[in-house]
Amino acid sequence: MKTIIVVGNGMVGYKFCEKFVSKNESKNFKLQVFGEEPRAAYDRVHLSQFFEKRDAKALELAPLEWYQENDIHLIVNERVTDIHRDRKSITTSTDKEYHYDYLILATGSAPFVPPITGIEKKGVFVYRTIEDLEGMLAYADEIKKNKPNCRAAVLGGGLLGLEAGKAVMDMGLEPHVVEYAPKLMPRQLDSRSSNVLQLTLEEMGIKIHTGKATNQILGNGVITGMDFGEDDTLEVDMLVVSAGIRPRDELAKTCDLEMGVRGGIVVNKKMQTSDPYIYAIGEVALYNQMIYGLVAPGYEMAEVAVNQILENHQAAMQESIDMSTKLKLIGVDVASFGIPYMPANKGLSIIYENKTKGIYKRINVSHDGKTLLGGIMVGDAADYSILHQMYLNNMPLPDNAEELIVGARGEGGSAFGSAMDLPDTAVICSCEAVTKGAICCSVLEDGNETVKGVSKATKAGTGCGGCKPMLSDLVAESLKSIGKTVKQSICEHFNYSRQELYDIVKTRAVQDYDELLDTVGTGHGCEVCKPAVAAIFASIYNETANRQETIQDTNDRFLANIQRNGTYSVVPRVAGGEITPKQLMALGRIAQKYDLYTKITGGQRIDMFGAKLHELPLIWEDLIAEGFETGQAYGKSLRTVKSCVGSTWCRYGMDESVSFAIEIEHRYKGIRSPHKLKGGVSGCIRECAEARCKDFGFIAVEGGWNVYVAGNGGANPKHAELLAEKVDKQTAITYVDRFIMFYIKTAQPLQRTAAWLEKLEGGITYLKNVVINDSLGIANELDLEMQSYVDTYKCEWKEAVENPEIRSRYSHFVNSEDEDDTIEFVSLREQKMPKQWA
Amino acid sequence: MLKAIEKYQPVGADQIKVWYKAAALEKFPKNGGACIKYKEKQIAVFNFTRTGQWYACQNLCPHKMEMVLSRGMIGEENMIPKVACPLHKNTFSLQTGENLNGSLEAIATYPVKVENGYVYVGFAE
Ligand code: SRM
Ligand SMILES: Cc1cc2nc3c(=O)[nH]c(=O)nc-3n(C[C@H](O)[C@H](O)[C@H](O)COP(=O)(O)OP(=O)(O)OC[C@H]3O[C@@H](n4cnc5c(N)ncnc54)[C@H](O)[C@@H]3O)c2cc1C
Ligand code: SF4
Ligand code: FES
Numbered sequence: 001m002k003t004i005i006v007v008g009n010g011m012v013g014y015k016f017c018e019k020f021v022s023k024n025e026s027k028n029f030k031l032q033v034f035g036e037e038p039r040a041a042y043d044r045v046h047l048s049q050f051f052e053k054r055d056a057k058a059l060e061l062a063p064l065e066w067y068q069e070n071d072i073h074l075i076v077n078e079r080v081t082d083i084h085r086d087r088k089s090i091t092t093s094t095d096k097e098y099h100y101d102y103l104i105l106a107t108g109s110a111p112f113v114p115p116i117t118g119i120e121k122k123g124v125f126v127y128r129t130i131e132d133l134e135g136m137l138a139y140a141d142e143i144k145k146n147k148p149n150c151r152a153a154v155l156g157g158g159l160l161g162l163e164a165g166k167a168v169m170d171m172g173l174e175p176h177v178v179e180y181a182p183k184l185m186p187r188q189l190d191s192r193s194s195n196v197l198q199l200t201l202e203e204m205g206i207k208i209h210t211g212k213a214t215n216q217i218l219g220n221g222v223i224t225g226m227d228f229g230e231d232d233t234l235e236v237d238m239l240v241v242s243a244g245i246r247p248r249d250e251l252a253k254t255c256d257l258e259m260g261v262r263g264g265i266v267v268n269k270k271m272q273t274s275d276p277y278i279y280a281i282g283e284v285a286l287y288n289q290m291i292y293g294l295v296a297p298g299y300e301m302a303e304v305a306v307n308q309i310l311e312n313h314q315a316a317m318q319e320s321i322d323m324s325t326k327l328k329l330i331g332v333d334v335a336s337f338g339i340p341y342m343p344a345n346k347g348l349s350i351i352y353e354n355k356t357k358g359i360y361k362r363i364n365v366s367h368d369g370k371t372l373l374g375g376i377m378v379g380d381a382a383d384y385s386i387l388h389q390m391y392l393n394n395m396p397l398p399d400n401a402e403e404l405i406v407g408a409r410g411e412g413g414s415a416f417g418s419a420m421d422l423p424d425t426a427v428i429c430s431c432e433a434v435t436k437g438a439i440c441c442s443v444l445e446d447g448n449e450t451v452k453g454v455s456k457a458t459k460a461g462t463g464c465g466g467c468k469p470m471l472s473d474l475v476a477e478s479l480k481s482i483g484k485t486v487k488q489s490i491c492e493h494f495n496y497s498r499q500e501l502y503d504i505v506k507t508r509a510v511q512d513y514d515e516l517l518d519t520v521g522t523g524h525g526c527e528v529c530k531p532a533v534a535a536i537f538a539s540i541y542n543e544t545a546n547r548q549e550t551i552q553d554t555n556d557r558f559l560a561n562i563q564r565n566g567t568y569s570v571v572p573r574v575a576g577g578e579i580t581p582k583q584l585m586a587l588g589r590i591a592q593k594y595d596l597y598t599k600i601t602g603g604q605r606i607d608m609f610g611a612k613l614h615e616l617p618l619i620w621e622d623l624i625a626e627g628f629e630t631g632q633a634y635g636k637s638l639r640t641v642k643s644c645v646g647s648t649w650c651r652y653g654m655d656e657s658v659s660f661a662i663e664i665e666h667r668y669k670g671i672r673s674p675h676k677l678k679g680g681v682s683g684c685i686r687e688c689a690e691a692r693c694k695d696f697g698f699i700a701v702e703g704g705w706n707v708y709v710a711g712n713g714g715a716n717p718k719h720a721e722l723l724a725e726k727v728d729k730q731t732a733i734t735y736v737d738r739f740i741m742f743y744i745k746t747a748q749p750l751q752r753t754a755a756w757l758e759k760l761e762g763g764i765t766y767l768k769n770v771v772i773n774d775s776l777g778i779a780n781e782l783d784l785e786m787q788s789y790v791d792t793y794k795c796e797w798k799e800a801v802e803n804p805e806i807r808s809r810y811s812h813f814v815n816s817e818d819e820d821d822t823i824e825f826v827s828l829r830e831q832k833m834p835k836q837w838a
Numbered sequence: 839m840l841k842a843i844e845k846y847q848p849v850g851a852d853q854i855k856v857w858y859k860a861a862a863l864e865k866f867p868k869n870g871g872a873c874i875k876y877k878e879k880q881i882a883v884f885n886f887t888r889t890g891q892w893y894a895c896q897n898l899c900p901h902k903m904e905m906v907l908s909r910g911m912i913g914e915e916n917m918i919p920k921v922a923c924p925l926h927k928n929t930f931s932l933q934t935g936e937n938l939n940g941s942l943e944a945i946a947t948y949p950v951k952v953e954n955g956y957v958y959v960g961f962a963e
Contacts, residue, residue, distance in 0.1 A: 057941035470842075492915070514869075514888065524888045525912030527922035527929065550870030554909065554924035562924055566906045813880075814865040814872040820880070820903050822842065 002029050002101040004309065005090060007080045007251065009035030012212065012282030013106030014061050019306045021070040026310070028329045031072045034092060036079040037129060041062055045295055049168050050133050070091060085275055102277055102309050105252070109245040109283040109291070118217030124239045127164045136240065140171045143237045153226060153234060155214060156242035157184040157329060162829065164240045164433060165206050166331065176207045176234060178226065183210055183685035183724060185334070188325060190341040190351060193378045196360040200332045200379060209234065247284045247291055260286040260763035269316040271305040279305045287317060296430040297321045302431070309464070322430065324388050326381060326466050332358070337388045338374025339364060345541055347373045350402045361405040363387065365397065372397060385470040386419065393426045397569055419473040428470055431463025443478040451475050453803060490749065491528040494521045498674070498749050502536050513551045532749040535636055536671030539744050542789050544796035545635065546806050555634030558810070559797055560616055563609060567824055567833035568616060570596070570608045571633035572623050573669065576661035577604030577642040586626040597831045599648040603640035605631060610832060612819060617810050620797045629795040639679045641665040642690060646683030653683035655700035660729065668740065670793045674747040677740065678712070692720045695753040696736045705732045709739050710757040718754040721764045734783065741782040840905060845879055846896035846946035848935060854949060863955050871921065873897050873908035874959065879946060881959055882908030884932060886919060892934035892950040894959050898903035899923045900942045907945070
């Protein structure tokens with residue numbers, strides 16, 4: 001049995017192992033791996049995600065058991081210190097010696113730290129390993145304690161530097177990026193695109209300093225600033241150096257392997273170093289006089305080395321390696337492919353620039369106009385994958401090449417047809433080298449009908465994830481070609497979309513969740529299908545969450561929003577935001593009685609926080625006695641209809657917005673929908689009620705009401721669209737009735753009206769036709785269904801406090817009257833708040 | 839003092855010293871859970887009415903250390919019975935306690951039996 005030793009358990013070293021054990025012939029080899037880092041290989045490409053989750057395990061490429069199962073002897077936390085070529089062995093930092101038949105050097109690279117005076121000061125970091133990030137986080141926490149507005153700079157405005165810039169911003173520090181060149185991403189972008197990018201980043205709050213050579217790091221032992229010469233300094237509390245990488249070729253020096261003048265271990269196209277028993281792969285390998293700082297070429301190198309060792313001698317690296325890149329995470333699209341920019345004698349460029357929108361696109365085309373040579377996109381890289389594919393596959397260009405970037409997009413159709421036009425050999429996923437042919441075959445011949453299934457079978461999309469949009473296009477198109485559509489099944493228990501389930505429940509008059517599962521589902525359900533089905537039952541039968549309580553989502557089950565510490569909030573309805581002084585006092589009294597924290601919400605009402613489970617029915621009993629009803633702040637249902645004061649008091653008011661808001665809030669209260677619904681009514685176009693940020697909104701104008709639909713604030717703000725102009729109140733209500741009913745019947749679970757309308761084929765024009773012109777002939781049905789909702793409303797909290805069976809659900813223990821004694825509060829501005837998480 | 843989470847150690851079938859008579863069967867919602875108190879512990883007990891199975895685990899979610907698991911939705915994933923924490927929907931196997939959709943530490947599970955209309959939970963002390 002022969003022994004292969006892999007030095008380095010990084011991304012490429014790991015890939016070597018994965019590819020090696022997948023081959024049959026590998027059984028005759030013993031695989032021994034050394035990694036210097038304290039943990040097994042992880043996804044360095046997505047290192048920045050560590051800031052969000054702080055979960056190193058989530059980044060892991062394979063768990064330790066995987067190495068065991070595959071008989072790979074992995075030793076972490078152990079550096080290889082010497083290679084003895086004469087006796088084919090290595091020694092490690094613990095002075096142990098191991099023999100090899102083949103040696104794989106996958107030692108990667110280290111951040112380049114320029115020799116600037118003072119760079120060793122405390123507070124200066126590099127950005128490469130999980131430990132680096134942990135160090136940065138701990139340091140940031142510490143400096144933030146003593147100073148409110150700390151600043152962090154990143155030295156280097158390349159791909160990685162910008163990613164680091166975003167990371168320090170997410171850490172709550174004021175981000176600065178310092179670049180030596182006169183522009184950002186000097187290697188990938190031309191000056192104009194760099195400018196556009198700079199403007200966008202500055203708008204996001206990242207300060208950019210280009211053309212700055214750093215002379216010195218200031219501070220007494222601890223960094224306090226950077227000195228650019230001539231009295232030009234920048235005060236900073238932390239610095240992240242991201243000034244390029246240097247291959248970790250120190251081992252090659254210990255044994256005289258051939259190296260490049262500026263470092264890197266020289267390899268041939270078989271990935272062999274100058275010693276045929278030693279291979280180098282990944283960021284340490286110097287191939288064609290270049291170091292490739294990306295995973296895709298590294299993975300290809302791993303594949304070549306595996307094949308060479310298994311005596312598949314044809315396997316070799318390609319001559320030219322694609323260095324196209326798309327920047328991730330930072331919140332602005334940036335991509336470049338092929339030759340991003342070139343002088344006019346080499347090719348012709350077509351440039352589209354729109355500074356107001358922060359968009360720049362450039363493509364470079366050969367002189368005969370037939371081939372795409374490369375390009376840049378900033379601000380909108382939606383077409384990057386397809387352009388990149390056209391470039392890689394040398395595909396013919398349309399007659400008007402400019403259509404590729406300014407094309408008829410948006411007005412239906414693009415200049416380049418579909419992903420299906422690509423040749424079968426086109427590599428879609430470059431990380432895992434999966435071709436279009438392999439993806440389509442996985443769908444058509446192996447019967448994988450979901451993106452997830454295809455991903456699992458082919459590994460496409462499991463690397464950097466950049467190919468996912470194209471992957472899902474290909475899956476969808478392949479299915480279409482055999483007359484199938486992509487199933488939007490809600491989970492493993494129901495092979496149906498929400499709309500299909502809605503129809504099934506309705507037409508077969510299914511009575512409860514169990515019956516639905518028994519008739520058209522499999523297994524026993526989960527936390528995804530249960531609340532989705534609960535919402536369907538609620539919409540069809542207008543039933544409250546009290547009937548099938550255990551399939552309800554957290555907040556619906558106990559008719560209250562659960563808070564950080566497991567207590568609940570209480571929000572009574574205050575329709576239109578109008579409240580009498582007597583009711584206000586009642587709220588105050590009750591909140592005081594139960595020691596609740598109170599706050600005016602962004603929805604014009606009052607939220608009372610900190611109620612323990614067993615207190616909820618008691619509080620609601622008191623509230624109901626004062627004439628309040630549930631405000632459904634939980635539940636996917638109507639929240640609030642926000643109003644401005646309107647013509648009753650306001651000197652500009654065109655109509656009574658408060659009266660209208662109250663009327664409409666009472667009309668729609670309690671209706672369950674795919675997502676929550678919010679409304680607004682403004683008395684004039686000054687729009688103080690922000691009606692155009694709501695799912696439905698009315699604005700009083702000369703001669704009637706303007707009706708807006710499908711807007712929202714939240715995570716993806718969108719202004720509502722005009723549905724009808726200057727209509728009377730009754731007509732306005734009818735239109736919105738129909739709009740809401742149509743939405744309830746056809747939307748996906750948890751899809752708000754704006755997202756729904758965006759996906760609705762034909763958009764607002766189609767919606768107008770359905771709602772106003774009754775183009776589907778369903779208006780009458782929609783009207784009746786809405787009226788039946790309105791007629792069958794009941795306050796579910798009243799139901800809950802009056803029904804002993806429901807009421808008994810509100811106790812912390814079923815075997816004891818005790819309260820939960822683990823809940824602790826601390827005081828806050830004369831009120832209270834949950835004790836912080838430990 | 840013991841940190842809250844250290845109170846909960848899984849109990850295997852062979853370690854049961856006490857079968858604690860927790861409460862009458864009908865106190866537990868169908869296809870759902872409820873919390874019981876045993877000495878200093880809070881234990882979530884789940885009634886999988888569809889399969890006739892019962893499971894129990896610590897009520898404490900290891901994610902943010904809140905006493906909430908009994909209020910979570912139950913379900914099944916690849917035949918493994920599970921509970922989803924009501925706060926952030928981390929899911930845990932009710933057989934092994936393992937965190938199914940992440941890498942939180944496992945929760946402690948306990949044996950349950952139903953006899954003469956009463957639900958019993960097995961403890962090692
Ligand atoms: C209390 C309140 C914040 C405040 O102190 O003002 C609030 C609190 C919560 N919001 Fe909100 N939102 C509140 C007004 C808003 C607003 C402002 C508004 O309505 O004018 C918005 C943006 C407008 C919009 O929705 O279009 C808003 C956008 C969200 C979103 C994002 C929705 C989206 O489509 O992106 C969520 C998350 C979700 O629903 O999935 C959310 C979710 C939540 C939840 C329910 C999160 C949760 O599950 O625990 C919070 C519950 C607190 C509680 O227990 O009551 N909240 N939330 C406001 C209650 C209003 C009310 O009286 O009911
Ligand atoms: C923040 C960040 C973002 C990135 N984003 C992208 C991206 O979007 N797209 C992309 O293609 N690439 C990206 N990269 C680059 C990508 O991570 C690297 O190309 C890839 O990790 C190279 O793999 P490697 O195995 O050659 O090196 P590494 O992953 O660095 O692995 C080398 C390993 O060898 C170990 N080692 C070194 N010397 C020894 C020794 N003597 N003994 C034992 N062990 C040793 C090291 O500790 C290390 O664990 C990014 C990198 C970073 C840091
Ligand atoms: S914005 Fe976020 S934190 Fe604030 S109430 Fe809404 S959901 Fe909670
Ligand atoms: S507290 Fe349980 S998932 Fe967060």
